[in-house]
Amino acid sequence: MAATSPYRSSTSSHTGSGHRHRTKVVMIDRPSWPEPDAAVSPTTRVSVGSGPQVEIEDLYPGLEAGSHELIQALSLLLAANAHVQEASNLLQEGDPIGADLAIQRLHRIFAELFNCRRLGDGFGALINALFCSLENLNGAPLNLEQVHAISRILDLIRREPYIGFAAATQHVDTLEEAGLSIDPDGFEYLADWLDGESVC
Amino acid sequence: MTQAEPIRPIKDLSDFRLFTSACECRYSNAYLLWDRAGAIWAEFSDAYPSIRMLKADPGQTIFRLEERFEFNLRLDRFSVHSYGISASDEFAAVVEKFASIAMRQLQIESYSRIGMRPIFYRDYPDEATATEHLLALNLLRVPAQPSFGISGVPKNPRYIVHWEDKSKGCMIHVYVQRREFEPEALPFAWEGPPLKRLESTVLAVDVDYYTVASATVGQVNLREWITQAMHVIRRDASQFLEGK
Numbered sequence: 001m002a003a004t005s006p007y008r009s010s011t012s013s014h015t016g017s018g019h020r021h022r023t024k025v026v027m028i029d030r031p032s033w034p035e036p037d038a039a040v041s042p043t044t045r046v047s048v049g050s051g052p053q054v055e056i057e058d059l060y061p062g063l064e065a066g067s068h069e070l071i072q073a074l075s076l077l078l079a080a081n082a083h084v085q086e087a088s089n090l091l092q093e094g095d096p097i098g099a100d101l102a103i104q105r106l107h108r109i110f111a112e113l114f115n116c117r118r119l120g121d122g123f124g125a126l127i128n129a130l131f132c133s134l135e136n137l138n139g140a141p142l143n144l145e146q147v148h149a150i151s152r153i154l155d156l157i158r159r160e161p162y163i164g165f166a167a168a169t170q171h172v173d174t175l176e177e178a179g180l181s182i183d184p185d186g187f188e189y190l191a192d193w194l195d196g197e198s199v200c
Numbered sequence: 201m202t203q204a205e206p207i208r209p210i211k212d213l214s215d216f217r218l219f220t221s222a223c224e225c226r227y228s229n230a231y232l233l234w235d236r237a238g239a240i241w242a243e244f245s246d247a248y249p250s251i252r253m254l255k256a257d258p259g260q261t262i263f264r265l266e267e268r269f270e271f272n273l274r275l276d277r278f279s280v281h282s283y284g285i286s287a288s289d290e291f292a293a294v295v296e297k298f299a300s301i302a303m304r305q306l307q308i309e310s311y312s313r314i315g316m317r318p319i320f321y322r323d324y325p326d327e328a329t330a331t332e333h334l335l336a337l338n339l340l341r342v343p344a345q346p347s348f349g350i351s352g353v354p355k356n357p358r359y360i361v362h363w364e365d366k367s368k369g370c371m372i373h374v375y376v377q378r379r380e381f382e383p384e385a386l387p388f389a390w391e392g393p394p395l396k397r398l399e400s401t402v403l404a405v406d407v408d409y410y411t412v413a414s415a416t417v418g419q420v421n422l423r424e425w426i427t428q429a430m431h432v433i434r435r436d437a438s439q440f441l442e443g444k
Contacts, residue, residue: 052366052413052414053413053414054412054414054419056419058366058367058368058413059367059368059420060424060428061428062427062428062429062435064431065431065432066424066428067424067427070421119421120421159418159419160419161419162417162418162419162420162421164417167418
Protein backbone atom coordinates (compact mmCIF):
# COMPACT_ATOMS: atom_id res chain seq x y z
CA MET A 1 0.00 0.00 0.00
CA ALA A 2 1.35 3.35 -0.88
CA ALA A 3 2.03 5.59 2.04
CA THR A 4 1.59 9.26 2.59
CA SER A 5 4.97 9.86 4.09
CA PRO A 6 6.48 13.05 2.80
CA TYR A 7 9.89 11.41 3.14
CA ARG A 8 8.68 8.93 0.64
CA SER A 9 10.50 8.24 -2.56
CA SER A 10 8.73 8.56 -5.87
CA THR A 11 7.96 4.92 -6.48
CA SER A 12 4.22 4.98 -6.21
CA SER A 13 3.83 3.09 -9.47
CA HIS A 14 5.12 -0.05 -7.79
CA THR A 15 2.57 -2.52 -6.63
CA GLY A 16 2.06 -3.43 -3.04
CA SER A 17 2.76 -6.80 -1.58
CA GLY A 18 0.84 -9.70 -3.04
CA HIS A 19 -0.48 -7.76 -6.02
CA ARG A 20 0.80 -8.47 -9.49
CA HIS A 21 -1.41 -6.01 -11.30
CA ARG A 22 -0.66 -2.33 -11.59
CA THR A 23 -2.74 -0.06 -9.47
CA LYS A 24 -3.15 3.62 -9.56
CA VAL A 25 -3.29 5.18 -6.16
CA VAL A 26 -5.28 8.35 -5.89
CA MET A 27 -4.95 10.33 -2.73
CA ILE A 28 -7.75 12.69 -1.99
CA ASP A 29 -7.23 15.47 0.49
CA ARG A 30 -3.70 14.46 1.23
CA PRO A 31 -1.74 17.10 3.08
CA SER A 32 0.02 19.41 0.71
CA TRP A 33 3.80 19.21 0.75
CA PRO A 34 5.98 21.24 -1.56
CA GLU A 35 7.34 18.10 -3.19
CA PRO A 36 6.71 14.61 -1.92
CA ASP A 37 10.28 13.54 -2.32
CA ALA A 38 12.04 16.28 -0.54
CA ALA A 39 12.08 18.01 2.75
CA VAL A 40 11.01 16.51 6.00
CA SER A 41 9.23 19.67 6.86
CA PRO A 42 7.97 22.19 4.37
CA THR A 43 8.74 24.91 6.85
CA THR A 44 12.28 23.92 7.52
CA ARG A 45 15.19 25.42 5.68
CA VAL A 46 18.62 24.17 6.54
CA SER A 47 21.70 25.26 4.70
CA VAL A 48 23.95 22.25 4.53
CA GLY A 49 26.96 22.37 6.77
CA SER A 50 25.97 25.70 8.28
CA GLY A 51 25.55 26.60 11.89
CA PRO A 52 27.19 25.41 15.05
CA GLN A 53 27.62 21.81 16.13
CA VAL A 54 24.81 20.45 18.26
CA GLU A 55 25.48 19.81 21.94
CA ILE A 56 25.22 16.17 22.95
CA GLU A 57 22.46 16.91 25.50
CA ASP A 58 20.43 18.64 22.79
CA LEU A 59 20.98 15.86 20.31
CA TYR A 60 19.67 13.15 22.64
CA PRO A 61 16.46 14.61 24.02
CA GLY A 62 15.09 11.65 25.96
CA LEU A 63 17.97 10.28 27.96
CA GLU A 64 15.52 8.62 30.34
CA ALA A 65 14.63 6.31 27.46
CA GLY A 66 18.20 5.99 26.24
CA SER A 67 20.71 3.21 26.68
CA HIS A 68 22.17 2.68 30.13
CA GLU A 69 25.69 3.03 28.73
CA LEU A 70 25.08 6.48 27.26
CA ILE A 71 23.42 7.82 30.41
CA GLN A 72 26.16 6.40 32.59
CA ALA A 73 28.96 7.61 30.31
CA LEU A 74 27.68 11.18 30.07
CA SER A 75 27.25 11.38 33.81
CA LEU A 76 30.71 9.93 34.53
CA LEU A 77 32.36 12.15 31.94
CA LEU A 78 30.87 15.18 33.62
CA ALA A 79 32.36 14.09 36.94
CA ALA A 80 35.69 13.26 35.29
CA ASN A 81 35.86 16.70 33.73
CA ALA A 82 35.28 18.32 37.10
CA HIS A 83 38.21 16.38 38.61
CA VAL A 84 40.52 17.30 35.74
CA GLN A 85 39.54 20.93 36.02
CA GLU A 86 40.19 20.82 39.75
CA ALA A 87 43.60 19.21 39.21
CA SER A 88 44.48 21.83 36.61
CA ASN A 89 43.49 24.69 38.90
CA LEU A 90 45.40 23.25 41.88
CA LEU A 91 48.55 22.69 39.82
CA GLN A 92 48.43 26.29 38.66
CA GLU A 93 47.97 27.41 42.24
CA GLY A 94 51.04 25.43 43.29
CA ASP A 95 49.25 22.62 45.11
CA PRO A 96 50.58 19.37 43.53
CA ILE A 97 49.29 17.19 46.35
CA GLY A 98 45.74 18.46 45.99
CA ALA A 99 46.03 18.00 42.23
CA ASP A 100 47.23 14.44 42.67
CA LEU A 101 44.28 13.63 44.92
CA ALA A 102 41.92 14.92 42.22
CA ILE A 103 43.68 12.74 39.63
CA GLN A 104 43.32 9.70 41.91
CA ARG A 105 39.55 10.30 41.98
CA LEU A 106 39.65 10.59 38.21
CA HIS A 107 41.45 7.25 37.96
CA ARG A 108 38.57 5.46 39.64
CA ILE A 109 36.10 7.02 37.20
CA PHE A 110 38.05 5.69 34.20
CA ALA A 111 37.48 2.15 35.42
CA GLU A 112 33.73 2.78 35.50
CA LEU A 113 33.80 4.45 32.12
CA PHE A 114 35.46 1.39 30.65
CA ASN A 115 32.25 -0.51 31.48
CA CYS A 116 30.46 1.73 28.96
CA ARG A 117 32.69 0.64 26.06
CA ARG A 118 29.70 -0.90 24.27
CA LEU A 119 29.13 2.64 23.01
CA GLY A 120 31.80 1.96 20.43
CA ASP A 121 35.34 0.88 19.67
CA GLY A 122 36.52 4.48 19.54
CA PHE A 123 35.10 5.18 22.99
CA GLY A 124 36.73 2.03 24.36
CA ALA A 125 40.08 2.88 22.78
CA LEU A 126 40.14 6.38 24.24
CA ILE A 127 39.09 5.35 27.73
CA ASN A 128 41.58 2.51 27.68
CA ALA A 129 44.34 4.91 26.63
CA LEU A 130 43.41 7.32 29.44
CA PHE A 131 43.29 4.53 32.01
CA CYS A 132 46.66 3.14 30.92
CA SER A 133 48.16 6.64 30.93
CA LEU A 134 47.48 6.93 34.65
CA GLU A 135 48.42 3.32 35.42
CA ASN A 136 51.77 3.65 33.69
CA LEU A 137 52.74 6.64 35.80
CA ASN A 138 53.19 4.19 38.70
CA GLY A 139 52.19 6.81 41.24
CA ALA A 140 54.11 9.72 39.75
CA PRO A 141 52.12 12.96 39.52
CA LEU A 142 50.89 14.45 36.26
CA ASN A 143 52.30 17.71 35.03
CA LEU A 144 50.10 20.52 33.75
CA GLU A 145 50.62 19.64 30.08
CA GLN A 146 49.53 16.05 30.75
CA VAL A 147 46.46 17.23 32.66
CA HIS A 148 45.50 19.41 29.74
CA ALA A 149 46.03 16.54 27.28
CA ILE A 150 43.70 14.35 29.36
CA SER A 151 41.18 17.18 29.60
CA ARG A 152 41.11 17.55 25.80
CA ILE A 153 40.48 13.83 25.33
CA LEU A 154 37.70 13.86 27.91
CA ASP A 155 36.09 16.83 26.15
CA LEU A 156 36.27 14.95 22.89
CA ILE A 157 34.69 11.79 24.31
CA ARG A 158 31.88 13.74 25.89
CA ARG A 159 31.27 15.65 22.66
CA GLU A 160 31.52 12.57 20.44
CA PRO A 161 30.83 9.40 22.43
CA TYR A 162 30.29 7.42 19.22
CA ILE A 163 33.63 8.41 17.70
CA GLY A 164 35.01 5.81 15.32
CA PHE A 165 38.08 3.72 16.13
CA ALA A 166 40.26 5.26 13.40
CA ALA A 167 39.49 8.82 14.51
CA ALA A 168 40.04 7.84 18.15
CA THR A 169 43.51 6.46 17.51
CA GLN A 170 44.54 9.78 15.94
CA HIS A 171 43.53 11.63 19.10
CA VAL A 172 45.31 9.14 21.33
CA ASP A 173 48.58 10.43 19.88
CA THR A 174 48.12 13.70 21.76
CA LEU A 175 48.50 11.79 25.03
CA GLU A 176 51.79 10.32 23.88
CA GLU A 177 52.97 13.74 22.74
CA ALA A 178 52.41 14.91 26.32
CA GLY A 179 54.74 12.15 27.53
CA LEU A 180 52.09 9.65 28.63
CA SER A 181 52.36 5.96 27.87
CA ILE A 182 49.03 4.69 26.59
CA ASP A 183 49.68 0.98 26.20
CA PRO A 184 48.96 -1.51 28.98
CA ASP A 185 51.86 -2.90 30.94
CA GLY A 186 53.51 -5.73 29.01
CA PHE A 187 51.86 -4.74 25.75
CA GLU A 188 55.18 -4.67 23.87
CA TYR A 189 55.77 -8.35 24.65
CA LEU A 190 52.28 -9.26 23.53
CA ALA A 191 52.74 -7.25 20.33
CA ASP A 192 56.04 -9.02 19.63
CA TRP A 193 54.44 -12.36 20.27
CA LEU A 194 51.53 -11.57 17.95
CA ASP A 195 54.04 -10.46 15.31
CA GLY A 196 55.70 -13.85 15.64
CA GLU A 197 59.08 -12.44 16.70
CA SER A 198 59.12 -14.35 19.98
CA VAL A 199 57.93 -17.60 18.53
CA CYS A 200 60.75 -20.12 18.26
CA MET B 201 -29.13 -6.24 12.68
CA THR B 202 -26.28 -5.03 14.87
CA GLN B 203 -25.39 -1.41 15.02
CA ALA B 204 -21.77 -0.35 14.81
CA GLU B 205 -20.27 0.63 18.13
CA PRO B 206 -19.78 4.39 18.42
CA ILE B 207 -16.12 5.32 18.39
CA ARG B 208 -15.08 6.51 21.80
CA PRO B 209 -13.46 9.91 22.12
CA ILE B 210 -9.71 10.23 21.86
CA LYS B 211 -7.88 9.69 25.12
CA ASP B 212 -4.26 9.96 24.05
CA LEU B 213 -1.82 8.69 21.43
CA SER B 214 -2.44 5.09 22.45
CA ASP B 215 -5.74 5.35 20.55
CA PHE B 216 -3.72 5.66 17.35
CA ARG B 217 -1.70 3.11 15.40
CA LEU B 218 1.70 3.89 13.96
CA PHE B 219 1.08 3.90 10.22
CA THR B 220 4.49 4.83 8.92
CA SER B 221 7.84 6.09 10.15
CA ALA B 222 10.59 7.77 8.24
CA CYS B 223 14.08 8.77 9.22
CA GLU B 224 15.97 11.12 6.94
CA CYS B 225 19.59 12.22 7.29
CA ARG B 226 21.08 15.02 5.23
CA TYR B 227 24.70 15.88 4.56
CA SER B 228 26.78 17.87 2.10
CA ASN B 229 26.84 16.46 -1.42
CA ALA B 230 28.67 13.14 -1.29
CA TYR B 231 30.07 12.73 -4.79
CA LEU B 232 31.58 9.39 -3.81
CA LEU B 233 28.04 8.10 -4.26
CA TRP B 234 28.78 7.86 -7.98
CA ASP B 235 31.63 5.46 -7.26
CA ARG B 236 30.36 3.52 -4.29
CA ALA B 237 26.61 3.06 -4.56
CA GLY B 238 27.16 -0.56 -5.59
CA ALA B 239 29.55 -1.20 -2.71
CA ILE B 240 27.03 0.23 -0.23
CA TRP B 241 24.19 -1.96 -1.42
CA ALA B 242 26.42 -5.03 -1.71
CA GLU B 243 27.54 -4.58 1.89
CA PHE B 244 24.01 -3.92 3.09
CA SER B 245 22.72 -6.98 1.28
CA ASP B 246 25.23 -9.09 3.24
CA ALA B 247 23.32 -8.05 6.37
CA TYR B 248 19.87 -8.19 4.74
CA PRO B 249 20.00 -10.60 1.78
CA SER B 250 16.33 -10.17 0.89
CA ILE B 251 16.58 -6.53 -0.21
CA ARG B 252 15.51 -5.85 -3.76
CA MET B 253 16.20 -2.96 -6.04
CA LEU B 254 13.40 -0.62 -7.08
CA LYS B 255 15.36 2.11 -8.77
CA ALA B 256 19.00 2.78 -9.63
CA ASP B 257 19.87 6.14 -11.14
CA PRO B 258 23.19 7.96 -10.83
CA GLY B 259 21.77 10.35 -8.27
CA GLN B 260 19.42 8.02 -6.43
CA THR B 261 19.09 4.37 -5.55
CA ILE B 262 16.03 2.86 -3.89
CA PHE B 263 15.80 -0.58 -2.35
CA ARG B 264 13.04 -2.30 -0.44
CA LEU B 265 13.26 -4.89 2.31
CA GLU B 266 10.37 -7.34 2.76
CA GLU B 267 7.75 -4.73 1.87
CA ARG B 268 8.33 -3.23 5.28
CA PHE B 269 11.31 -0.95 4.79
CA GLU B 270 12.29 1.26 1.92
CA PHE B 271 15.75 2.80 1.60
CA ASN B 272 16.42 5.83 -0.52
CA LEU B 273 20.03 6.89 -1.00
CA ARG B 274 20.78 10.19 -2.69
CA LEU B 275 23.69 12.54 -3.22
CA ASP B 276 22.86 14.72 -0.22
CA ARG B 277 20.66 12.54 1.97
CA PHE B 278 19.38 9.10 2.72
CA SER B 279 16.07 8.08 4.16
CA VAL B 280 14.53 4.92 5.51
CA HIS B 281 10.76 4.42 5.61
CA SER B 282 8.92 1.72 7.41
CA TYR B 283 5.35 0.55 7.04
CA GLY B 284 3.45 -1.38 9.62
CA ILE B 285 6.33 -1.59 12.06
CA SER B 286 5.12 -1.06 15.58
CA ALA B 287 8.45 -1.60 17.33
CA SER B 288 10.77 1.34 16.94
CA ASP B 289 13.62 -0.93 18.07
CA GLU B 290 13.57 -2.86 14.83
CA PHE B 291 13.31 0.29 12.74
CA ALA B 292 16.14 1.93 14.67
CA ALA B 293 18.39 -1.09 14.25
CA VAL B 294 17.84 -1.23 10.49
CA VAL B 295 18.46 2.50 10.09
CA GLU B 296 21.65 2.39 12.15
CA LYS B 297 22.98 -0.51 10.11
CA PHE B 298 22.29 1.25 6.84
CA ALA B 299 23.68 4.57 8.09
CA SER B 300 26.90 3.05 9.38
CA ILE B 301 27.60 1.52 5.97
CA ALA B 302 26.58 4.56 3.92
CA MET B 303 28.43 7.13 6.05
CA ARG B 304 31.64 5.07 6.03
CA GLN B 305 31.55 4.33 2.32
CA LEU B 306 30.70 7.94 1.43
CA GLN B 307 33.29 9.28 3.90
CA ILE B 308 30.78 11.69 5.39
CA GLU B 309 31.93 13.38 8.57
CA SER B 310 28.83 15.23 9.66
CA TYR B 311 25.08 15.35 9.30
CA SER B 312 23.52 18.70 8.51
CA ARG B 313 20.12 17.48 9.59
CA ILE B 314 18.59 14.37 11.11
CA GLY B 315 14.83 13.99 11.04
CA MET B 316 12.32 11.50 12.35
CA ARG B 317 8.74 11.57 11.15
CA PRO B 318 6.19 9.08 12.43
CA ILE B 319 2.58 9.31 11.25
CA PHE B 320 -0.10 7.85 13.51
CA TYR B 321 -3.58 7.02 12.26
CA ARG B 322 -6.94 6.47 13.88
CA ASP B 323 -9.55 4.96 11.58
CA TYR B 324 -13.05 6.38 11.26
CA PRO B 325 -16.12 5.30 9.32
CA ASP B 326 -16.70 8.79 7.95
CA GLU B 327 -15.25 12.27 7.80
CA ALA B 328 -17.96 13.80 9.99
CA THR B 329 -17.05 11.65 13.00
CA ALA B 330 -13.34 12.17 12.47
CA THR B 331 -13.88 15.92 12.23
CA GLU B 332 -16.04 15.91 15.34
CA HIS B 333 -13.34 14.11 17.30
CA LEU B 334 -10.65 16.43 16.05
CA LEU B 335 -12.64 19.52 17.03
CA ALA B 336 -13.36 17.97 20.42
CA LEU B 337 -9.66 18.15 21.16
CA ASN B 338 -10.19 21.92 21.54
CA LEU B 339 -6.87 22.72 19.95
CA LEU B 340 -8.57 25.72 18.43
CA ARG B 341 -11.95 27.12 19.41
CA VAL B 342 -14.45 26.71 16.63
CA PRO B 343 -17.51 28.94 17.28
CA ALA B 344 -21.08 27.79 16.79
CA GLN B 345 -22.23 27.66 13.20
CA PRO B 346 -22.74 29.43 10.95
CA SER B 347 -19.32 31.05 10.62
CA PHE B 348 -18.66 33.50 7.83
CA GLY B 349 -22.23 32.89 6.79
CA ILE B 350 -21.47 29.24 6.11
CA SER B 351 -23.14 26.38 7.96
CA GLY B 352 -22.10 22.81 8.39
CA VAL B 353 -19.16 20.80 9.64
CA PRO B 354 -15.74 22.35 8.92
CA LYS B 355 -14.11 20.63 5.98
CA ASN B 356 -10.77 18.95 6.50
CA PRO B 357 -9.80 20.66 9.76
CA ARG B 358 -6.11 20.63 10.53
CA TYR B 359 -3.77 22.04 13.12
CA ILE B 360 -0.08 22.67 12.65
CA VAL B 361 2.25 23.85 15.37
CA HIS B 362 5.94 24.32 14.76
CA TRP B 363 8.84 25.01 17.13
CA GLU B 364 12.51 25.54 16.49
CA ASP B 365 15.41 26.46 18.74
CA LYS B 366 19.13 26.66 18.07
CA SER B 367 19.60 22.91 17.87
CA LYS B 368 16.34 21.18 17.02
CA GLY B 369 12.82 21.64 15.80
CA CYS B 370 9.48 19.92 15.78
CA MET B 371 6.26 20.23 13.88
CA ILE B 372 3.05 18.50 14.88
CA HIS B 373 0.26 18.27 12.36
CA VAL B 374 -3.15 16.90 13.28
CA TYR B 375 -5.62 16.48 10.44
CA VAL B 376 -8.47 14.50 8.98
CA GLN B 377 -7.65 12.67 5.80
CA ARG B 378 -9.87 10.77 3.43
CA ARG B 379 -7.86 8.14 1.63
CA GLU B 380 -8.94 6.50 -1.57
CA PHE B 381 -7.35 3.70 -3.55
CA GLU B 382 -8.61 3.20 -7.03
CA PRO B 383 -7.44 0.27 -9.16
CA GLU B 384 -6.30 1.23 -12.61
CA ALA B 385 -7.65 -0.61 -15.66
CA LEU B 386 -7.14 -4.32 -15.18
CA PRO B 387 -4.81 -6.25 -17.48
CA PHE B 388 -6.42 -7.79 -20.57
CA ALA B 389 -7.98 -11.20 -19.87
CA TRP B 390 -7.81 -10.66 -16.10
CA GLU B 391 -9.43 -13.66 -14.44
CA GLY B 392 -9.01 -12.71 -10.84
CA PRO B 393 -11.67 -11.17 -8.63
CA PRO B 394 -12.71 -7.66 -9.57
CA LEU B 395 -10.72 -5.03 -7.76
CA LYS B 396 -12.78 -2.64 -5.75
CA ARG B 397 -12.26 0.98 -5.05
CA LEU B 398 -11.16 1.34 -1.44
CA GLU B 399 -11.87 4.29 0.77
CA SER B 400 -10.98 5.07 4.31
CA THR B 401 -10.98 8.03 6.62
CA VAL B 402 -8.37 8.64 9.26
CA LEU B 403 -7.50 11.17 11.86
CA ALA B 404 -3.76 11.59 11.53
CA VAL B 405 -1.12 12.80 13.95
CA ASP B 406 1.99 13.59 12.00
CA VAL B 407 5.09 14.60 13.92
CA ASP B 408 8.28 15.83 12.38
CA TYR B 409 11.18 15.98 14.83
CA TYR B 410 14.58 17.09 13.57
CA THR B 411 17.92 18.63 14.35
CA VAL B 412 18.86 22.07 13.10
CA ALA B 413 22.50 22.26 14.13
CA SER B 414 24.99 19.95 12.45
CA ALA B 415 26.13 16.78 14.19
CA THR B 416 29.36 14.90 13.58
CA VAL B 417 29.32 11.20 12.86
CA GLY B 418 31.06 10.68 16.20
CA GLN B 419 28.08 12.22 18.00
CA VAL B 420 25.40 10.22 16.31
CA ASN B 421 24.16 6.73 16.90
CA LEU B 422 20.91 6.58 15.00
CA ARG B 423 19.63 3.62 16.96
CA GLU B 424 19.96 5.64 20.13
CA TRP B 425 18.67 8.84 18.56
CA ILE B 426 15.57 7.21 17.03
CA THR B 427 14.72 5.43 20.28
CA GLN B 428 14.91 8.68 22.22
CA ALA B 429 13.17 10.75 19.56
CA MET B 430 10.26 8.30 19.42
CA HIS B 431 10.02 8.35 23.20
CA VAL B 432 9.83 12.15 23.22
CA ILE B 433 7.36 12.21 20.33
CA ARG B 434 5.02 9.69 21.96
CA ARG B 435 5.26 11.42 25.33
CA ASP B 436 4.67 14.96 24.11
CA ALA B 437 2.32 14.34 21.18
CA SER B 438 -0.08 12.68 23.60
CA GLN B 439 -0.53 15.99 25.40
CA PHE B 440 -2.15 17.46 22.28
CA LEU B 441 -4.74 14.74 22.28
CA GLU B 442 -6.05 15.09 25.80
CA GLY B 443 -9.07 17.14 24.85
CA LYS B 444 -10.52 19.15 27.72
